[in-house]
Amino acid sequence: MFKVRADFSETFEINAGFDRVRDFFADITNFIEYMPSIESIHTDAKGVTYWKIRADIPFVGSFVERFPVRETENSDERVEWAPVEIERYNLLRYAADFLPKSGRSTLVQFSQNIELRRESASDLHVLAGLVGEKLIGTEMTRRVAHMLNSFIENARQKLES
Numbered sequence: 001m002f003k004v005r006a007d008f009s010e011t012f013e014i015n016a017g018f019d020r021v022r023d024f025f026a027d028i029t030n031f032i033e034y035m036p037s038i039e040s041i042h043t044d045a046k047g048v049t050y051w052k053i054r055a056d057i058p059f060v061g062s063f064v065e066r067f068p069v070r071e072t073e074n075s076d077e078r079v080e081w082a083p084v085e086i087e088r089y090n091l092l093r094y095a096a097d098f099l100p101k102s103g104r105s106t107l108v109q110f111s112q113n114i115e116l117r118r119e120s121a122s123d124l125h126v127l128a129g130l131v132g133e134k135l136i137g138t139e140m141t142r143r144v145a146h147m148l149n150s151f152i153e154n155a156r157q158k159l160e161s
Helices: 018-026 029-034 133-160
Strands: 002-014 038-043 049-057 061-074 078-083 090-102 105-118
Touching (some): 018 090, 018 105, 018 133, 049 133, 105 133
Antiparallel strands (some): 002 105, 038 049, 078 090
16 A cells, blocks of 8 residues: 655644634634635535645645545544544544643644555556655655644734734
8 A cells, every 4th residue: 555644743832812722723714714725625414524635746746635534522622633434545633732821822732644545656646656655755744844834823823913
């Protein structure tokens, strides 16, 4: 099986109240508005939410993948989305943990993991086998980090204004 993985984790402080920060990261419409490369997020009648993400990978090109997920936790301290149980190919996990630092500051532990699995490399892209799992994974991790750092900066600007 051909597998490509990208992981991102960041802990940061936002100078805004706990409830405001938590509500922002729990609202998936903010991902569409403030995160580059998110083309759409929609929920079907069965409660499955599909994140449609564009990936631009050197040597491979641009492609769009859909990630079927369910919200697995939405508590005061944590928001988490995980792949639906039957998904085998496009796996996405998003989690944000919140800790109030003071009346006007919130610490956020944010992570996102993406894994693309295919029976063969050509099922992902015709050039994927030539480029290889490691190079695609490294570049995908770099692109995901850029995407999520942009989202964090946009969130900070929105919440601290």
